[in-house]
Amino acid sequence: MKLKTFGLMAILLSATALPVVAGTLADMKPMKLRVASLYGPDNWFTAPMEAYTARIEARTEGKVTFEYFYAGSLVPTKEMTSALGAGLFDFGFVLPSYEPAKFSVDEWQGSLAIPTNQNPILEFATTALSHFEWTTGLEAHTNQFTQAGIQPVMPSFSISGAYGLLCKSNNETLADMAGKRSRVAGSTWTGEAQNLGLTPVSLPITEVYQAFQSGVIDCWMGHIADAGANGVFDHGKYFNLGIGLTAYSQALYGFNKDTWDSFPENVKDIIWGETAAYAAELLQTALTQQYTTAVTSTKNGVTYTIPDAEVMQKVQSYHDAVRAEAAHKAPADVKDAADQVKRLEQTRQKWQARLEKDLGFGGDYDSWSSFISQNGQMPDFAPLKEIILNEIVLPYANKQK
16 A cells, blocks of 8 residues: 555545534544454453443543454555555554654654663663653654654653664674674664664564565564564574664554644543553553563573673674764754753653652662572562653643644
């Protein structure tokens, strides 16, 4: 399906299907919204989304309901962002990294989700919450999406943690990696791959298993939960997770803007409130999945390789260069880019300190292996709901009025 062929149809569907804005929930007519889910109904990632939409259905007394289309059955993964803006579906999780020219600010901000801590739990939560808060204050970022017909509710929310490199053969050294074909998810990881001497191959996650199986790729660049959920450990047995590659923060959760604009204000308030709970559940579900994957993959013959000093120096030097050049490479739409880069660093420091000292996300763990061997305990996620609501979601919601 080509973007240019579905755009007009989708816009016409939206124009005819959406009701006139009602004053309140009590006044509005029922609406059935289409959801394009990246994964199937049994996937760990899908469950928090379904719980989120179920709560919205309950709190709107059935005035807003959701119909799911799973695993790319409605729109191909690479086209989902534009399809949401065009109105082919109404709500979903989309990946703007597949359209970097159209969403240049998102491409830029995603390049800065660089790991700074080896503790996988602390690093994971720090990146997710700092980029969530940072992008809610990055006006140019939201503007590109609203102009494309999308209303973000979470403009960037990373559930990946640091990316690693999974290969069919050993990958501890630069010599091991040289010339191997690796799946990448966009230009940020194309740069990471080239820095390591890999040949990047751009593929959506839904095509990785077959590509591994057929020999199209030798390696896969991604995060541990996706590796387990998509079965790629069947083919790759050497996972260099300690390499600490840029996390995936180019994940947007949002509504088609015409759909959003048709909601009464008290329905929008319900959605904003449930978004905070959704974010906390996503963090908990993703971390639990990462832990489970680390345990089961080790039992099934996966080796977690250790990058040598030369590899780590290569990665760190590259990341230092990305940070140093970030302000100069910002799209023209980003005003005061140097200040925005500085604000991200301050936001990361704030969340890391708070998560570590106050919320139980600390501990002397340099990998999932050490967390497991030390019988580490997952933190309590319950306090995060109110924190995310009051410190990130509500301030952002007020800007959208």
